Amino acid sequence: MVTIYDIANKANVSAMTVSRVINNTGRVSDKTRAKVKKVMQELNYVPNQMARSLVLQQSKTLFLLITDITNPFYTTLSRGAEDAARKHGYNLLFGNSDENLSKESEYINTILSTRVDGVLLAPAGDPSAAHLERLLERNVPFVLIDREVPGIQSDIVQGDSKEASKKLMEHLLSYGHRNIALVNGSSSISSARDRLQGYNEMLKLHDLSANERYIFETSFGPFKDQSGLMAWLDQLHPFPTAFLAGNNVLAMELLHALRSRGLQVPEDVSVVCFDDFGMYSDLDPFITVAAQQAYQFGYLGMQLLIERITDREEAGPQKKIILPAEIIVRRSVKKLA
Incomplete structure (x- = not known):
């Protein structure tokens, strides 16, 4: 040797x-x-x-912990994080929590035992605060992406979910839709709450009453609630003319459920959603989306993390970067008379 x-x-x-x-x-x-x-x-x-x-006193290794690698948003985000890490000479380890708090806790144990220099993570939800407190106690730098956690002060890169939700709703409303349902993530996730808030604010702005039965709350991550989604659709009356899906995974599951009922988009019902479909967006996409800057989420989040690691004393107060989404209008919304 x-x-x-x-x-x-x-x-x-x-x-x-x-x-x-x-x-x-x-x-x-x-x-x-x-x-x-x-x-x-x-x-x-x-x-x-x-x-x-x-x-x-550095391992030159960082950890990226996300919630659903099958989601094209996180796939692209991961590429941005890796590119930024390698640019600065860091290796990158990876974990996928599936929005499961127990699995997230296991990854936190791994992070604390492997001497990584810092962590870039999308928390599973508000209860992730206990896991983040463990990182703070051990003085492990971390940056949040996509989601805030109440009571935790840290750098964060997130999207403007409320504003993008309002723009998607405005598009549906401008096409004459009034009975609009929301398929959303858990209320324990900050981005889901922001999307719900944008949905409700646009209903109120157009003097429309909010209907709690028109809101279906489930997981943003790997979808396991198809029967619940079908049961919810069956009890909707009057049936919505349009749906807003909280992310692309939910949009695809919603499309499957609608088609199983013999409904076509946009002929019978309209659908819009958050997040584009990654590399598949070039293959004749038809869903109108609020496309978030997934690559920049990862790249900028990793930049902030490396700044914290290399200059802890001079990095200054926590930074918040809010990235706007782009509304891409396609053909999934039918204009009502």
Whole structure:
């Protein structure tokens, strides 16, 4: 196995100089640095990351914890996070909570036991506060994405869910729809609450009464409530002329449920939703969406995290970045007479 002493002998420098080049510490001339790196390549030297982390008090490893990797929004977000991490020389570990608090807690245990430098995470919901408190107690930097957690002060990158919900509702209302139902995520999730608020505010603005029976609350994550969705549809009277889905996963499940009832979109009923469909958006999409900047969620969130890690004393107060969504009008909404 090649050691730093082998490199030092071949490069005709001290072992301390080789260590400084590997760990990017101390003063080393550009010429010497280039010579040492050339010898490292020639000898196929791979630094011992554990030893390096002890020297630097950093593992150069970050953790990304999201709620549903099958959702194209989080797939694209993950790519943005990875690109930002690699740009700054960090490796990225990954976890998927499925919006399950027990699974999220297990990942927090893993994070605390693996000496990662920081965490970028989409919390499962408000009860995630207990898990985040554990990170704070152990002084592990973290940044939230997509969702706030009451009582937790941290950097965050999130979408303007209320405003995007209002714009989707305005589109439906402008097409003559008045009986509009909402298929949404759990009220324990801040983004779901914001989308519900936008929905209700637009009904009130147009002098329409809110109908609690027109709201179906379920999970944003891997969908397991098809029977519940079908039962809810069966009790709706009058049947809505349009639906707003809280994300793309719910939109797809809603489409399946409507089609099983013999209803076509937009001929029989209209549908709009949050989040586009990733790479599949180029394959003749037809659903009108509030497309969030998924890649920027991950990239900017990782940038904030790395700032916290590299300059904890000077990073300043927590930052909140709110990214607007783009309303992409397609052909899933029928204009009523």
